[in-house]
Amino acid sequence: xxxxxxxxxxxxxxxxxxxxxxxxxxxxxxxxxxxxxxxxxxxxxxxxxxxxxxxxxxxxxxxxxxxxxxxxxxxxxxxxxxxxxxxxxxxxxxxxxxxxxxxxxxxxxxxxxxxxxxxxxxxxxxxxxxxxxxxxxxxxxxxxxxxxxxxxxxxxxxxxxxxxxxxxxxxxxxx
Numbered sequence: 401x402x403x404x405x406x407x408x409x410x411x412x413x414x415x416x417x418x419x420x421x422x423x424x425x426x427x428x429x430x431x432x433x434x435x436x437x438x439x440x441x442x443x444x445x446x447x448x449x450x451x452x453x454x455x456x457x458x459x460x461x462x463x464x465x466x467x468x469x470x471x472x473x474x475x476x477x478x479x480x481x482x483x484x485x486x487x488x489x490x491x492x493x494x495x496x497x498x499x500x501x502x503x504x505x506x507x508x509x510x511x512x513x514x515x516x517x518x519x520x521x522x523x524x525x526x527x528x529x530x531x532x533x534x535x536x537x538x539x540x541x542x543x544x545x546x547x548x549x550x551x552x553x554x555x556x557x558x559x560x561x562x563x564x565x566x567x568x569x570x571x572x573x574x575x
Contacts, residue, residue: 413440427436445561446472454570458497462567465502470560473500473569477553480571483541491540502571504555507535529558531557 449455455472462471475482485490505525533555552572560566 418527422450444567447561458501458569461494462495465498465505467501467505469557469565470565471501471567471569473497474571474574476571477569478497480539480541480551485540488540496539499539503537504533504535504553504567504569507533508555534558536541 456478458474460471482493484491521560536552538549539551554572555569563566
């Protein structure tokens with residue numbers, strides 16, 4: 401009696417999953433970044449970025465808009481918030497910041513109700529486990545005269561320095 405061979409597409413050599421060697425084991429969760437197996441070359445924390453001025457803490461305004469987690473914006477987003485053109489002299493920084501965080505709040509609420517469409521202002525799952533939300537809003541400043549002030553921002557939700565949830569709002573091209 402001849403043996404039948406089953407072929408499993410996508411596996412090396414079409415082998416049965418039980419015959420496929422297991423991938424190398426991931427490091428144990430208890431293994432810290434300071435262990436010899438994981439030498440740390442450099443560590444830059446969110447707290448350092450806030451202290452250095454690379455991030456601006458906007459958590460107070462974000463709480464008013466309904467956020468429970470700490471929220472920060474990058475210096476580029478903060479520059480756009482502060483850059484009020486003369487043609488919109490009635491605007492102020494506090495109101496523009498409110499627009500940035502409140503429109504994010506509504507973008508997240510809207511994204512929960514629909515499937516991602518692939519548009520640049522839609523919700524995407526980031527590669528490293530956080531959630532990335534792209535959203536559009538009108539924020540007039542000198543560089544957007546051609547687009548009538550419409551800009552696209554992105555917000556990253558993920559772990560902070562101690563694993564706590566935090567949100568960072570960035571310009572679309574920032575990482």
